[in-house]
Amino acid sequence: MSTTQAPQVHGRQPDDTGAFGWLRALGPRGRRAFGGAFGGYALDSYDYFTLPLSMVAISAYFSLDNGQTGLLTTVTLVVSAIGGVLAGILADRMGRVKALMITVITYAVFTVLCGFAPNYETLLVFRALQGLGFGGEWAVGAILVAEYASAKHRGRTLGAVQSAWAAGWALAVLVYTLVFHFLDPDTAWRVMFWTGALPALLIVYIRRNVSDAPHAEELRRTSSERGSFTAVFRKDLLRVTLFATLLSTGVQGGYYTLATWVPTYLKTERGLTVVGTGSYLAFLISGAFVGYLTGGYLTDRIGRKNNIALFAALSAAGILAYTNIPSGANGLLLVLGFPLGFCMSAIFSGFGSYLSELYPAAVRGTGQGFTYNSGRAVGAFLPTLVGFLSDSWGVGGALVLGAAGYALAALALTGLPETRGKELT
DSSP, X not given: OOGGGHHHHHOOOTTOOSTTHHHHTTHHHHHHHHHHHHHHHHHHHHHHHHHHHHHHHHHHHHTOOHHHHHHHHHHHHHHHHHHXXXXXXXXXXXXXXXXXXXXXXXXXXXXXXXXXXXXXXHHHHHHHHHHHHHHHHHHHHHHHHHTTSOTTTHHHHHHXXXXXXXXXXXXXXXHHHHHHHHSOHHXXXXXXXXXXXXXXXXXXXXXXXXXXXXXXHHHHHHOTTTTXXXXXGSHHHHHHHHHXXXXXXXXXXXXXXXXXXXHHHHHHTTOOOHHXXXXXXXXXXXXXXXXXXXXXXXXXXXXXXHHHHHHHHHHHHHHHHHTTOOTTOHHHHHHHHHHHHHHHHHTTTTHHHHHHHTSOGGGHHHHHHHHHHHHHHHHTHHHHHHHHHHHHHOHHHHTTHHHHHHHHHHHHGGGXXXXXXXXXX
């Protein structure tokens, strides 16, 4: 199917070249799907960051060492692999919208329950179960929007969906700053988790307004292998599945190492207060938001692989620079937060479009859910490793392991095809 045929099939206008042409090209139904996916991913991000932002208080409350604290993040990300695979299979068997609602409800319920945890072990279990919903939301939401988007605009459209992560992160930092400013830390971390009930409100919008893309839904329903887990390992897809998983492992290992430990690094090694930490994170998050949008534009202009390779190199360099700033030079730390957030987020902008384009409609949810979340699960061991090594290396010293993740991602690209301009089938 050519790009020029897309308006008749999908109701899009792919030749719209204005600043928001990608949004107009989605059409009314596509824009509602975009709203649901954006909101779901923003609140997914919000619920995820309730833990990293509260880790110092949680560690003190339960008397944890850095290894135990890091395990809270790792178990979330490891179980997210299971959630991602299950959500992908559900998306291929039940449809994208139904699977999206299930994932949102799951991560909201278990985030709230974390706030009631009486001990470390219970918190670990609830956080793991939160990972089931957390792992599936992005893959399902990204596919839902990708199937409405034209090949011409798909990169920047999915980059805009990715920017929701920064929006949710920013909201979490704002709430964290207020909650920890006015409440005792022993109470504040619980309140942070209780605010994770917010995503439940999104379900009402999704149920009333969002539907699957008609053309993709028809292809999914008429396929005999829809939702088949083994299909993503068949001969013609095996190489793609293996290298896409390796790519996800490297990128997410680097990202979650920083997302998990930078707040702790700013407090314990740079001596910043709660408000000070929020200010520094604001620069990091602002860079992330701009990075998502810029990366989405570049992935359409220079290609999926070139965009990922470029920002893998820049992210690795940014980590090394950020963690080697001399003591007392906190002003430079503030300034470097923006480009670091920019690079580590721009690399993700092409993921939604790239992984969607690597798989046919019948197994698109399964393939994207498996590769993205399995990579996240394996990469999740880097935050735990940082936690254990930080006792001897310091948090800042151990954070450089994130650079190794980006090197792995660049290597994985050698085994994957370029898909820019590809129509979804």
